[in-house]
Amino acid sequence: GAAEKARLAFxxxxxxxxxxRIEFSAWPxxxxxxxxxxxxxxSIDGKAPLAQSGAILRYVGRIANLxxxxxxxxxxxxxxxxxxxxxxxxxxxxxxxxxNPHTLGHAADMPEDDRKEIMAKMRAALAKDEVPRxxxxxxxxxxKTGTGYFVGDKPTIAxxxxxxxxxxLKSGAFEGLPTTAxxxxxxxxxxxxxxxxxxxxxxxxxxx
Amino acid sequence: xxxxxxxxxxxxMAERIRLAFxxxxxxxxxxRIDHSAWLxxxxxxxxxxxxxxxxDGKIQVAQSGAILRYVGRLANMxxxxxxxxxxxxxxxxxxxxxxxxxxxxxxIEDAPQKLGHDxxxxxxxxxxxxARMRANLTANDVPRxxxxxxxxxxKTETGFLCGDAPTIAxxxxxxxxxxxxxxxxxxxPSSVVDSQPQLAAFYSxxxxxxxxRAYYGGK
Numbered sequence: 001g002a003a004e005k006a007r008l009a010f011x012x013x014x015x016x017x018x019x020x021r022i023e024f025s026a027w028p029x030x031x032x033x034x035x036x037x038x039x040x041x042x043s044i045d046g047k048a049p050l051a052q053s054g055a056i057l058r059y060v061g062r063i064a065n066l067x068x069x070x071x072x073x074x075x076x077x078x079x080x081x082x083x084x085x086x087x088x089x090x091x092x093x094x095x096x097x098x099x100n101p102h103t104l105g106h107a108a109d110m111p112e113d114d115r116k117e118i119m120a121k122m123r124a125a126l127a128k129d130e131v132p133r134x135x136x137x138x139x140x141x142x143x144k145t146g147t148g149y150f151v152g153d154k155p156t157i158a159x160x161x162x163x164x165x166x167x168x169l170k171s172g173a174f175e176g177l178p179t180t181a182x183x184x185x186x187x188x189x190x191x192x193x194x195x196x197x198x199x200x201x202x203x204x205x206x207x208x
Numbered sequence: 209x210x211x212x213x214x215x216x217x218x219x220x221m222a223e224r225i226r227l228a229f230x231x232x233x234x235x236x237x238x239x240r241i242d243h244s245a246w247l248x249x250x251x252x253x254x255x256x257x258x259x260x261x262x263x264d265g266k267i268q269v270a271q272s273g274a275i276l277r278y279v280g281r282l283a284n285m286x287x288x289x290x291x292x293x294x295x296x297x298x299x300x301x302x303x304x305x306x307x308x309x310x311x312x313x314x315x316i317e318d319a320p321q322k323l324g325h326d327x328x329x330x331x332x333x334x335x336x337x338x339a340r341m342r343a344n345l346t347a348n349d350v351p352r353x354x355x356x357x358x359x360x361x362x363k364t365e366t367g368f369l370c371g372d373a374p375t376i377a378x379x380x381x382x383x384x385x386x387x388x389x390x391x392x393x394x395x396x397p398s399s400v401v402d403s404q405p406q407l408a409a410f411y412s413x414x415x416x417x418x419x420x421r422a423y424y425g426g427k
Contacts, residue, residue, distance in 0.1 A: 035356070036302060038305075042294075044291070050298050051298060052297060052302065054301045054304075055294050055297030055298040055301050058294070058297050059290050059291075062290040062293065063290055071278055071281040071282060074278070074281065075275075075278040078271065078273060078274030078277050078278070079270065079274040081274070082270075082271030082273045083255060083271065086271075092311075096312070097323075097324050103312055104312050104316075104324060105312070105316050105320075105323060105325065105338075106323075106325075
């Protein structure tokens with residue numbers, strides 16, 4: 001989920017961290033104790049936690065040297081991150097229809113079967129449009145950089161962001177989105193393998 | 209370098225960037241285009257999106273968050289210190305979450321099928337649905353998120369969100385508040401801001417910055 005890109009950045013940067021995972025069942029009790037009813041949360045030296053996965057990712061990037069300080073390079077990194085956030089945002093309604101249909105203008109008590117039908121239609125549309133479109137942007141960016149990484153010649157948090165997305169796509173967790181969508185993109189596929197071959201990442205991904 | 213920001217002629221996602229340029233005192237061309245100009249420009253942009261930032265005549269980048277941070281770095285409004293930046297990024301992220309919750313109430317108007325409705329429900333129905341969604345936002349999401357910022361401002365005591373001078377987080381918050389204050393979001397009244405003392409004071413404080421006041425022409 002939203003925490004994975006930050007975990008990858010910690011691992012890639014070789015920075016020790018406590019990877020606390022909460023059970024779904026424990027969340028309702030914990031939620032009101034969090035600053036904004038959200039996770040992931042980052043706590044530094046036991047201090048009050050901060051939220052927002054993008055903020056946490058950037059923080060880890062700064063302390064792990066995975067987020068360039070040069071304004072132009074950082075701009076490239078932020079652009080890739082922003083694109084991926086747009087990609088993930090496009091999936092939003094297909095989750096909302098199941099959990100909170102009234103936020104999309106449907107009846108709050110919409111029957112489960114109707115929700116599933118609409119979700120399937122939404123995911124089919126995403127599979128045809130957004131998925132190849134965004135994966136195509138990533139492919140083009142890799143072609144432009146030419147180094148095998150999204151920005152510059154070594155991994156940055158932009159690579160962590162996209163890697164996390166590719167992993168969820170391939171896992172089938174987004175029902176209705178083809179797990180093989182990235183296969184059509186050679187540079188992106190090579191990127192995926194390259195990142196997974198990095199020892200710290202390989203270890204992290206195999207230990208779950 | 210010559211900077212040009214290209215966007216539509218409204219606030220939207222570009223406003224926080226315009227404010228960062230203004231407050232940071234960095235010259236830029238505030239290019240505003242209409243729909244037909246957009247259709248012509250779109251294929252020339254990196255990802256079919258605006259705002260885009262051009263530097264010395266060349267389109268460099270899209271993604272408003274990326275541009276906002278870039279301008280923040282140039283203008284000294286985005287600290288290098290990791291923990292200070294974390295606070296700012298958290299605030300920016302929260303505002304993005306707020307706008308994400310508001311998004312469907314726009315989509316219902318121009319692309320209801322993306323929300324699982326039949327294509328082209330009649331205008332009356334769309335307006336009614338939008339009104340209901342906006343009412344829900346006014347009752348729930350908007351006060352919840354604004355409440356976080358009300359609390360933050362009470363805590364920082366400096367009058368700004370992070371530290372004792374405006375940062376890009378303040379640009380982002382002000383732009384959001386202005387949308388509500390100027391009744392730019394139909395169905396969400398300006399009272400959502402006016403009812404919050406810290407936010408109301410923050411709004412005036414930013415508005416009083418000479419560059420901001422000049423930008424809005426005293427409006």
